[in-house]
Amino acid sequence: MALSQKVILLAALVLCQFYGLATSQPCLYNYTISSSPTPPLIITQSAPVCLICSDTTNSLWTIDTATTSGISGAPYILYVPTPTTTLIGGATVGCYAPGPNNVISIAVRVAAPVVPQVVTYVNETGTLNLTCSTVLTLSGGIVALFGQSWLAPNGSTISSISTASLPSISRTAAGNYTCVTKLVTNANGVANVTGSTLVVVYYPPTVLSLQPIVYIAQGRSIQLNCTFDGLPAPAVTWTYPNGSVISSWPRFTIQTTSTSSSLTITSLVGGGDNGTYTCTASNLVGIFSNTVQLFVQVPPDPPSNLMVTSVDNSSISLSWTNGFDGFSPFSNVVISYEVDRYPQDGTQSQTFTMRTSATLVGLYPYSNYIIHVRLTNAVGLTSNPTNITNSTLSLRPMAPTITSAVAVNSTQLTIIWMPSINSTTTAPVTSWTVLYSCYSPWNPSSCPSGSITSSSPSSLITGLKKGSSYTFVVFGVNSGGGGDVSLPATNQTLLDPPSIILGLDAAVMTTTSVLLTWSPPSDNGGQNISYYIIQYGILDGSNLINNTNTTTMATQTQILLSGLTENSWYLFFVAASNGYAVGMTSSQIKLLVGYPIKPANVVASGITDTYVNITWQLQSPAGFIDYFILSYRQESSQTWTI
Numbered sequence: 223m224a225l226s227q228k229v230i231l232l233a234a235l236v237l238c239q240f241y242g243l244a245t246s247q248p249c250l251y252n253y254t255i256s257s258s259p260t261p262p263l264i265i266t267q268s269a270p271v272c273l274i275c276s277d278t279t280n281s282l283w284t285i286d287t288a289t290t291s292g293i294s295g296a297p298y299i300l301y302v303p304t305p306t307t308t309l310i311g312g313a314t315v316g317c318y319a320p321g322p323n324n325v326i327s328i329a330v331r332v333a334a335p336v337v338p339q340v341v342t343y344v345n346e347t348g349t350l351n352l353t354c355s356t357v358l359t360l361s362g363g364i365v366a367l368f369g370q371s372w373l374a375p376n377g378s379t380i381s382s383i384s385t386a387s388l389p390s391i392s393r394t395a396a397g398n399y400t401c402v403t404k405l406v407t408n409a410n411g412v413a414n415v416t417g418s419t420l421v422v423v424y425y426p427p428t429v430l431s432l433q434p435i436v437y438i439a440q441g442r443s444i445q446l447n448c449t450f451d452g453l454p455a456p457a458v459t460w461t462y463p464n465g466s467v468i469s470s471w472p473r474f475t476i477q478t479t480s481t482s483s484s485l486t487i488t489s490l491v492g493g494g495d496n497g498t499y500t501c502t503a504s505n506l507v508g509i510f511s512n513t514v515q516l517f518v519q520v521p522p523d524p525p526s527n528l529m530v531t532s533v534d535n536s537s538i539s540l541s542w543t544n545g546f547d548g549f550s551p552f553s554n555v556v557i558s559y560e561v562d563r564y565p566q567d568g569t570q571s572q573t574f575t576m577r578t579s580a581t582l583v584g585l586y587p588y589s590n591y592i593i594h595v596r597l598t599n600a601v602g603l604t605s606n607p608t609n610i611t612n613s614t615l616s617l618r619p620m621a622p623t624i625t626s627a628v629a630v631n632s633t634q635l636t637i638i639w640m641p642s643i644n645s646t647t648t649a650p651v652t653s654w655t656v657l658y659s660c661y662s663p664w665n666p667s668s669c670p671s672g673s674i675t676s677s678s679p680s681s682l683i684t685g686l687k688k689g690s691s692y693t694f695v696v697f698g699v700n701s702g703g704g705g706d707v708s709l710p711a712t713n714q715t716l717l718d719p720p721s722i723i724l725g726l727d728a729a730v731m732t733t734t735s736v737l738l739t740w741s742p743p744s745d746n747g748g749q750n751i752s753y754y755i756i757q758y759g760i761l762d763g764s765n766l767i768n769n770t771n772t773t774t775m776a777t778q779t780q781i782l783l784s785g786l787t788e789n790s791w792y793l794f795f796v797a798a799s800n801g802y803a804v805g806m807t808s809s810q811i812k813l814l815v816g817y818p819i820k821p822a823n824v825v826a827s828g829i830t831d832t833y834v835n836i837t838w839q840l841q842s843p844a845g846f847i848d849y850f851i852l853s854y855r856q857e858s859s860q861t862w863t864i
Contacts, residue, residue, distance in 0.1 A: 284327075342421045348391055375396075391423055392423065401418070427505055436515070440518050535588065559594065560591070588616040617702055633688065639708060656694060660692045695708050717749050726811055735784040740754075741779065754774045754779070761793050768787075795810055823837075
């Protein structure tokens with residue numbers, strides 16, 4: 223090519239590129255038509271082609287016999303946007319130029335590959351089948367079809383023939399697959415003709431991410447996000463826990479893109495919005511679902527089985543069973559209470575870390591409490607408490623004061639005391655207990671201690687020992703238990719007079735003396751006998767004259783009374799004294815003092831060899847004859863037989 227032709231060609235290239243930019247479709251192939259011998263033009267691309275006439279004054283073009291024009295402003299350039307359509311099968315293209323041969327022409331041959339479809343669709347795991355053929359004009363310099371092959375999107379050869387089959391295709395194999403046809407020409411040697419198809423691999427959807435469990439407080443808003451993949455782009459639905467498909471519901475908003483979908487729920491309702499939400503993606507190839515478990519956190523349920531386990535005068539112990547935690551861990555127990563005795567205190571409360579039992583301390587004694595138990599979590603406090611009513615125990619009774627301890631007799635004492643009660647903190651006394659111990663100087667071992675209960679603040683204590691010293695204390699009992707003990711009080715039971723003298727006997731010793739004997743009394747009256755009193759006198763009719771009293775020591779139980787009047791009737795009495803009192807006198811003894819007067823009129827009768835009957839008469843005053851003494855002897859003997 224001459225230098226001037228090269229210049230013309232370069233200028234044409236510049237103009238063609240400028241034109242192509244102006245039309246927003248540049249020429250990918252430029253060819254200059256000149257008057258020099260030109261081999262046939264083989265077009266192997268289906269992209270736009272610019273043919274440039276070497277005579278830039280040209281204003282007319284021909285394709286075979288049809289006339290056409292160049293581009294506006296550069297008529298010497300012929301723009302062919304689709305050679306495979308315009309020039310299919312081959313054509314002669316010419317442009318007018320000055321000179322004897324004013325038409326410059328060239329033979330154009332089109333070698334275009336034919337691919338069945340521009341886009342090929344295949345399901346994942348299926349088989350991809352590709353077929354390619356080439357429409358050739360086997361003239362004008364083309365001598366042979368050298369061969370065909372298929373290239374993968376990465377440029378690697380997957381088939382060396384016009385067909386390709388790829389089994390178990392995966393989504394990563396999608397892309398542009400190219401069919402390459404090699405042509406052998408006379409002028410240009412080997413030329414490649416290419417055509418391509420876009421392979422689209424369809425695959426079922428997969429939900430790539432969905433948080434499996436979500437906890438959130440009631441009243442707040444939540445956005446559940448579902449990320450998915452699939453081709454064709456999946457359609458997405460959200461399903462409510464009851465199985466209903468969510469659409470245009472109040473509080474529910476769905477926003478979906480080609481790869482994600484979000485479900486926004488506002489003003490969450492505890493209980494109502496709980497459950498399993500399902501994100502389902504589906505396309506022509508398949509369907510896939512994934513779920514999220516939504517727990518709407520609410521304040522805990524009230525506790526159950528609330529009971530009082532123990533109580534004293536300043537505390538109440540409780541136990542309970544925790545209920546539903548509201549999908550949020552328990553944090554504290556709040557126990558509030560009011561006391562009916564002190565309404566001015568209002569509602570008090572004590573807070574404990576999470577547990578199932580607690581003890582309220584610092585309470586008023588003997589007071590009724592209304593108690594409310596609530597549980598807390600991160601969301602809030604139990605709305606409706608569990609209630610129970612119980613009273614603290616009374617304080618134990620304070621010590622009473624013994625005001626008197628009076629001996630009634632030898633076995634009884636009366637105790638009287640004054641209670642000390644604070645009705646605000648102390649329950650009424652239900653019973654009183656009197657404790658006593660004794661000491662008997664006469665018989666310590668027979669003086670045991672004891673106790674007695676009373677419903678009133680006084681008590682008659684019986685069964686005590688005579689003349690014994692007793693110490694008493696008193697305490698009250700109420701619902702709070704036994705109270706404090708009083709200060710002690712001491713008193714002594716009274717003594718009894720000794721009992722009657724038993725076994726009194728009198729014997730005439732001489733005509734003017736009598737010996738009295740007796741046994742000690744069976745009961746000394748609670749104290750040892752101090753002495754005995756002997757009373758006697760002459761009986762004159764019904765009167766006792768010359769009444770005389772004498773005493774003996776306690777150890778002496780007989781006395782010889784002398785100086786009595788002979789042949790007089792006497793009455794004798796004996797009584798014992800214990801220093802406290804004189805006992806009852808013994809039974810009286812009537813006795814004639816002096817020897818008896820000898821009997822008169824002694825007569826023997828009824829005499830036999832072995833028997834004799836003796837009779838006699840008493841002479842006054844005979845007195846009380848104890849017995850008679852009868853003596854006898856034989857006349858020849860000096861010995862008397864009694």
